[in-house]
Amino acid sequence: MPNYRLLLGCAATLSFTVALAGQPAPATKPAVPAHPIEAAPKAVSPNVEKQATLKSPAPPKEPAITFNSVHVDGPYIAMTFDDGPSAALTPKLLDLLAAHHIKVTFFVLGEMVAEHPEILARAAREGHEIANHSWSHPNFAKMSQEGVRSQLQRTDDEIKSTTGKRPTLFRPPYGSITEREKRWIHDEFGYDIILWDVDPLDWKRPGPAVVRNRILKETRSGSIVLSHDIHPGTIEAMPSTFDELEAKGFKFVTVSELLGMATPVTPHPKAEAAEKTEAKVAPSAVPASSPGG
Numbered sequence: 001m002p003n004y005r006l007l008l009g010c011a012a013t014l015s016f017t018v019a020l021a022g023q024p025a026p027a028t029k030p031a032v033p034a035h036p037i038e039a040a041p042k043a044v045s046p047n048v049e050k051q052a053t054l055k056s057p058a059p060p061k062e063p064a065i066t067f068n069s070v071h072v073d074g075p076y077i078a079m080t081f082d083d084g085p086s087a088a089l090t091p092k093l094l095d096l097l098a099a100h101h102i103k104v105t106f107f108v109l110g111e112m113v114a115e116h117p118e119i120l121a122r123a124a125r126e127g128h129e130i131a132n133h134s135w136s137h138p139n140f141a142k143m144s145q146e147g148v149r150s151q152l153q154r155t156d157d158e159i160k161s162t163t164g165k166r167p168t169l170f171r172p173p174y175g176s177i178t179e180r181e182k183r184w185i186h187d188e189f190g191y192d193i194i195l196w197d198v199d200p201l202d203w204k205r206p207g208p209a210v211v212r213n214r215i216l217k218e219t220r221s222g223s224i225v226l227s228h229d230i231h232p233g234t235i236e237a238m239p240s241t242f243d244e245l246e247a248k249g250f251k252f253v254t255v256s257e258l259l260g261m262a263t264p265v266t267p268h269p270k271a272e273a274a275e276k277t278e279a280k281v282a283p284s285a286v287p288a289s290s291p292g293g
Helices: 002-022 046-053 090-100 110-115 117-125 145-163 179-189 208-218 232-247 255-260 269-277
Strands: 076-082 105-108 129-132 192-194 224-228
Touching: 076 255, 090 117, 090 232, 105 110, 105 117, 110 117, 110 145, 117 129, 117 145, 129 145, 129 255, 145 179, 179 192, 208 224, 208 232
Parallel strands: 076 105, 076 224, 105 129
Antiparallel strands: none
């Protein structure tokens, strides 16, 4: 009997153990990380990314209003003569120009035009360009705005009265002019400001041979050549100067025609890279003051 009870107790214990083992284990909650995981950023379209990296286009450059020379495709140059017209010398120059079929630009003084209107009328009639060089050749950089305006307007009116056309170009006496003056003169009168890149210093009267040789040495395609039709040596230098310039293949045009031929300058890749690394900005080229300019 005792053995039978012991056997029953073992059987009950075994059944309870089996029942417990058959029950499913309780679900456990997933562990929460100490710091929440951030959502991954959305993928950016390659096109959107490319557009975002593109720089804003640079604002267009303002058109140039001052010219020392002009970049052109071809051997074109502009001969210019200042301070006339001269009663004794300008007609001789006009005869020579007609013989060579050359057209030039005369930067005239208003007071000289008033004295010799018939000479200027002839120059215009023969196809030469007439431009403003002030009334009496003062230094504009040292004048008031009203004084400069008077010099320009009187000369402008005198040229219009004599030739029937108003000038579109202006050359400051001595090449002396401020940046502010350039801007308001251009805005008010519509003038382009014309300087030069070839100066034979003929106002010093070095002699015809020196004038000729300096012009021949310095002239390049697109050059604006400064000289004066009020000095005898200059007029004497012109026949051989024209002959030798023509022999070199140069073709003569007026300043306005030269400006109309302007072509963009294509920078050399190395030069362009050097410019980008330059910290300093080069000043605009202004020729040294010439008492005859």
